Amino acid sequence: MAGHLDDHWPAWLGDLTITRQDDGTSTLTGTVADQxxxxxxxxxxRDIGATLLSVRALPTEEPPRAG
Structure with missing residues (x-):
């Protein structure tokens, strides 16, 4: 996201972790359960008026399959 987000936004945005980058952007990371x-x-x-720069799905660890 463009800009640095304040610490109170994670709870409002699904308890995601905010990392403020040196280039003036913020990265939100966390698990999203479903669509x-x-x-x-x-x-x-959108509601807070932030500019979204990109969205990426990261690989997660899957439990071993039985069988």
Whole structure:
């Protein structure tokens, strides 16, 4: 996201972790359970007037499959 977000926004944006980058942007990271929660986070970003620069899905560890 463009700009540095204040510490009170993570709870409002689904308890994501905010990392302030040296280039003046903020990175939000965390687990989003499903598309509904993702849409809620995106709506929250829109509602606070922040500029979203990109969205990326990162690999997660999957439990071993039985069988």
């Amino acid at each position: 509904g929660q993702l849409h809620g986070v995106l709506a929250g970003i």
